[in-house]
Amino acid sequence: MARPKCPRVVSGTPVSHYFKPAGVPLRELREVGMPVDHFEAIRLADLEGLSQVEAARRMGVSRQTFGRILRQARTITARALVRGEALRIDSQETS
Template identity: 55%
Template structure:
């Protein structure tokens, strides 16, 4: 019987989980996928300057395992940069807290896990930033787990720069982030259809509140999923 994979310890979830070459539409790009623990290995070795032994201890793995994770991560980033690919950060087998979190690369996520996250259009990267009433051209998205209040900010600059199709691109962005519900102000027909196709519930007509307040409204059951776009 194979030994169970041990979770690799990381300090925190990535603040940004997608990068792409500027000026190239997503439909023309190939994607490279960097695991979450691979990003942590890069941070420890190439940003913090830790030795292999020190970094392995931080991630609570063997030196051999750390070296393999680091080599794979460097290879992925090098291929993305030299090949002009978009870089998506997800997957692997990692833990921030004592309970292990599996992400898509380790095993298929259950619908329950995916649906637990809420994406909120946001003007800034904190829970106390104001909710951005726009969807497709929002500054970014706060992706929040309402059960634990863990969150990450996903920049929406790629959609803002698009002359058309911003809403569809934004829908793809929050789907990749694992959100099952969107809290926002206004959603157009094409974006609404893309969100529906991705299985994301849309709560619209929200505004003049912070991201935190919007999530609290949702958690308290004071919101209703929309059945049609409102813009």
């Protein structure tokens, strides 16, 4: 039986919940979802430039968990950019 997930602190909310290639209707695009905690990890590490230790402290998770979340978030972002998919930021955790 898996351990229950610890609640994660998310203080930055996305201004927009969809990002897509210009000039292509959303209905014609494949979508990739990103949980809001993954969005928060990218915000803390890449936008604010925090160390993984400090970012993990702010999110209320271990450094190892933060590193895993950040790695997954970067993979989701890269997939959307490289494949020309729409990126949807979910309002609740889904992973």
